[in-house]
Amino acid sequence: MAKVLVVTSGKGGVGKTTSSAALGAALAHGGDKVVVIDFDVGLRNLDLVMGAERRVVFDLINVVQGDAKLSQALIRDKRLENLSLLPASQTRDKDALTEEGVARVLNELREKFDWIVCDSPAGIERGATMAMRHADVAVVVTNPEVSSVRDSDRIIGLLDSKTEKAENGDRIEKHLLLTRYDPVRAERGEMLKVEDVLEILSIPLIGIIPESEEVLKASNMGSPVTLNNPSSAPGRAYFDAARRLKGETLEMTIPSDKKGLFGKLFGRRAA
């Protein structure tokens, strides 16, 4: 049965788009049929991170408003044929998204895909609530930093009250994805630790993504980090998180980009 997954956070710049692309690609790599939808109307970026920016013709709003068919707007990934992107509009604003229109598009997508990954815009306004509205599962992206944790707490409250599931008395499945984590600084007491964030937010942990230059490299290349460098620290961490989303139980680790002496000496030049 298809699952609608929202990647959300409240705060901007914490790694929602990076995570949507990386998790979407990891799930597709495992054989599932996946579509990632950019809900950041007016500020689309998922197309760039996925390397599909020059192939956008129609977008989510065109489909919601009935100006294009879903099949015309979906962009199939060049690397994985079971991965697709539904881009956001760059010119319209979020008010063009209607609740019924979005519901209709999601229902149509449910027939074709196993996972529908919704990349939420920042904030707690209409764009963000629209992205979470019909979700079955939520990944709350949080950085180990006070304002991000506070905003995540706010978003968790919205997931428990403003989603269709919550309104029907069901529980929406919520997972914490801690990103941009630096274990060395956390150990030194300079950054909130995994346990601190978990204790404060009290939702189950789906993964810990370390801070890594591989993320920027991947976005430079227009490729999700799980495809651009699957064996990198964030690559492995996202692959693990994707497996946990599928119900597997894995030991929680924080992968690191350990460089050998050669890597240390010449890593920079190669970057």
Next chain:
Amino acid sequence: MSLLSFFNRRSSAPVARERLQILLAHERGIVGGQPDLVAKLREEILAVVRRHVMVEHDNVQVKMNRDADISTLEIEVEIPAPVGAR
């Protein structure tokens, strides 16, 4: 730089954690929807206690802890030692 300030400088994370716990306890309503509940409880508890003992505003701590299944309300009232004790 003294040794003490060297250590203090390093551990900002526990401060962050404490600040967040207090702030979020205030921002969370019991079942959503009542964000000022903790503040109200605090004022009313303070008033009740003050009918009998004088306590400072800062000596009443009300914390809301949210867990997956249950939420708990933690009330801590620090009462001054009676005059002449000790």
